[in-house]
Amino acid sequence: MSAQQILLGLLESGPRHGYDLKREYEARFPELRPLRFSQIYATLARLDRDGLVTLIGESGGQGPDRKEYAITDSGVSDLETWLATPLPADEPPRGELFLKVALALLSGRDAAPLLAAQRALHMEQMRALTRRKAAATSEAEIVVSDFGLFHLEADLQWIEHTSKRLSGLAAELRR
Amino acid sequence: MTAVVANELSCHFGDIPAVDLASFRVDQGEFVAVEGPSGSGKSTLLNLIGGLEAPTSGSVLVDGVEIAALGESDRAAFRRTHVGMVFQLYDLLPTLNAWQNVAVPALIQGNRLRTQRSRAQELLARVGLSERAEHRPAELSGGEQQRVAIARALMNDPKLILADEPTGALDSVTGDEILELMRSLCADGQTVIMVTHAARAAAHADRSLQMVDGSVVVPELID
Ligand SMILES: Nc1ncnc2c1ncn2[C@@H]1O[C@H](COP(=O)(O)OP(=O)(O)OP(=O)(O)O)[C@@H](O)[C@H]1O
Ligand SMILES: [Mg+2]
Numbered sequence: 277m278s279a280q281q282i283l284l285g286l287l288e289s290g291p292r293h294g295y296d297l298k299r300e301y302e303a304r305f306p307e308l309r310p311l312r313f314s315q316i317y318a319t320l321a322r323l324d325r326d327g328l329v330t331l332i333g334e335s336g337g338q339g340p341d342r343k344e345y346a347i348t349d350s351g352v353s354d355l356e357t358w359l360a361t362p363l364p365a366d367e368p369p370r371g372e373l374f375l376k377v378a379l380a381l382l383s384g385r386d387a388a389p390l391l392a393a394q395r396a397l398h399m400e401q402m403r404a405l406t407r408r409k410a411a412a413t414s415e416a417e418i419v420v421s422d423f424g425l426f427h428l429e430a431d432l433q434w435i436e437h438t439s440k441r442l443s444g445l446a447a448e449l450r451r
Numbered sequence: 452m453t454a455v456v457a458n459e460l461s462c463h464f465g466d467i468p469a470v471d472l473a474s475f476r477v478d479q480g481e482f483v484a485v486e487g488p489s490g491s492g493k494s495t496l497l498n499l500i501g502g503l504e505a506p507t508s509g510s511v512l513v514d515g516v517e518i519a520a521l522g523e524s525d526r527a528a529f530r531r532t533h534v535g536m537v538f539q540l541y542d543l544l545p546t547l548n549a550w551q552n553v554a555v556p557a558l559i560q561g562n563r564l565r566t567q568r569s570r571a572q573e574l575l576a577r578v579g580l581s582e583r584a585e586h587r588p589a590e591l592s593g594g595e596q597q598r599v600a601i602a603r604a605l606m607n608d609p610k611l612i613l614a615d616e617p618t619g620a621l622d623s624v625t626g627d628e629i630l631e632l633m634r635s636l637c638a639d640g641q642t643v644i645m646v647t648h649a650a651r652a653a654a655h656a657d658r659s660l661q662m663v664d665g666s667v668v669v670p671e672l673i674d
Contacts, residue, residue, distance in 0.1 A: 402654035410631050410655075425651060432650045436488070 279311055279319045284328060284347055284355040291332055291346040294320055305416075313340075320345055328354055373431075377438065381446040388442060391435050398435070402428045452479040454611055454642040455500055457667075459509035462495050469495040471665035472509065477644060479610065482637040484653035485646045487662030493646040494615055496662065500644065501613045502530050513611060531559060535604030539616040541596040543588040549599045550575055550584040556606040567606075574602035578632060594625035601632060605641075612636060614645040618652050630655035 286297050294316045302310055317340040323329040328351035333344040347355075373394060380387040402425060409421035438445075455477040462470040470492045477483050485493050498504035499511055502518035510517055514533055518526055535556075543552045553574050554567035575584050578598040588596055597617060604612055614633065618626035633643050634655055645656060653659050661668040 399650065399654065399659060402650060403656075406651075406654040409627075410634075425654070429651055 278358070279315050280323060280328075281355060281358045282311065283316065283319055283323065284351050287329060287345060287347040288352060288355065291344050293341055293344050295341045308420075317341075323351065327351075377442075377445075378449060381442065382449045384450075386442075387446075388439065391439050391442075395432065395435050398428050398432055402432075453477070453515075454479045454481070455511065455513055455644070457500075457509070457511040460496075460499060460506055460511050461508045461665075462492075462499055462504055463507045468665045470499060470506075473665075473667040474509075475660055475667050477642060479642050480637050480640050481658075482634055482643045482656045483645070484656035484659045485644060485662060486648065486650070486653050486659045488648065491662040492665040493648075493662055496667070497613050497615050497644065497646050500611075501534050501536055502526055531556060532607050533609050533611060535607070535609040535612045537597070537600050537604050537612065537614040537617045539619040541588070541593075541600045543596055543599055543603075545588055548585050548587050549580060549591065552588070552599055553602045553606055555603060570606070571602070574605050575599070577605070578602045592625075593621050594629065597621065597629050598632070601629070601636075605636070610640075610642060612641055612643045614643065616646055616648070618647070618649070623651065626652060627655075 282301060283297055286292065286300055292300070294313065297320075298311055298313060298316055320329060320340075320343070324331055324345065327348055329345045330348050331343055332346045334342050335344075376390060377387045380390060405421045405424045405428070409418055409425070412418045412421065453476050455475075457473050457475050460470060460473045461468065473496060485496060487493050495504060499506055500513060502513075502521075505519045510519070513529075516529060516533075518529060521529060544555065547555070550568060550571040551564060553571040554564055557567045557570070558564060572581070572584055575581055575598075578601055580595060580598050580602070583591060583595060583599075586595075588599070591599065601612075601617075612633070617633070618629050621629060630652060633645065637643055637657075643656075645652070647653050
């Protein structure tokens with residue numbers, strides 16, 4: 277989850293304090309992982325340093341939440357670029373599964389138990405998401421559940437296909 | 452309470468071990484998926500449980516009864532009252548309307564169609580199809596036809612529902628609705644065993660039995 281783009285996205289509609297940003301983010305996206313205050317203040321300080329936001333006021337008292345920030349022109353263009361760029365298809369944890377299979381085979385081990393265990397874990401997660409989706413009370417919750425479900429489904433298909441190719445893959449890797 | 456117990460259950464067709472030494476149990480009220488690749492023996496296993504196929508060795512008990520050991524007429528009667536079956540392609544009678552199709556399993560017991568109407572209507576309401584009672588299968592969508600087929604499977608109030616790829620011909624949204632409907636049957640105490648090769652469908656169940664070349668692997672036992 278990219279704290280930088282979340283904060284820029286919220287600031288685009290008007291200046292805010294860190295506390296307001298946190299509250300608004302959690303109200304709008306209850307399905308997503310919450311942002312910590314420390315993360316928000318650190319990110320705002322970095323965005324300020326990089327010229328993507330600017331400090332427009334500091335009311336009395338002390339502590340980071342006295343500061344009110346506004347987005348700058350370069351902040352808006354940074355946000356626009358991010359919004360227009362698709363995510364990389366190979367997310368790190370998925371690549372890691374292939375790496376584990378490959379390293380297991382390379383070292384003469386059987387990768388089938390790993391794939392079976394991964395399959396069981398994936399199914400467990402799929403059941404949990406399916407429950408969640410069935411009990412969903414908002415469109416957002418359905419869409420977020422589906423996002424997880426379709427990815428897990430793709431992984432499971434990969435696991436099934438790979439399971440059938442283990443001996444060929446092992447021979448190839450040890451050549 | 453145990454709904455189904457299989458003990459070293461096998462069904463060989465010539466030298467093809469379609470089901471081979473399968474042992475597992477399913478509790479009353481459970482929703483269990485049977486997963487596995489094409490040809491791994493899922494349909495054969497379901498047919499063995501439902502008494503449509505006889506084991507070549509081993510046994511399977513439904514509600515404590517070994518169906519294969521019953522005589523022909525007892526076996527037919529047991530299946531009619533204890534087991535409801537749902538298939539991928541609904542298998543509705545084209546000349547009957549929805550409520551008449553639902554009532555069919557009761558007719559075999561010598562009842563007149565008219566006398567079964569209120570029970571059939573009640574079941575159509577249960578699957579969300581009250582408005583379609585007078586429609587023939589050709590006038591219903593695939594999802595609606597499958598709801599009729601599920602209502603028909605419930606006609607004799609069997610404790611066990613066996614479903615073979617019930618959502619195989621449906622899109623995923625309609626499939627989800629059918630699967631949640633099956634889930635609600637379990638909440639009412641019915642046992643559902645469903646064959647599927649789709650992980651998304653299996654994820655609606657409480658757990659999965661995984662089939663590989665005729666053998667049943669219980670994933671929970673792997674780790
Ligand atoms: N009546 C039969 N006579 C001979 N062989 C059969 C019979 N029924 C099934 N088989 C064989 O038994 C094996 C298992 O078949 P089964 O239909 O149970 O598989 P399945 O897992 O349901 O496959 P699918 O996902 O394609 O429906 C296959 O090799 C099949 O050819
Ligand atoms: Mg089959």
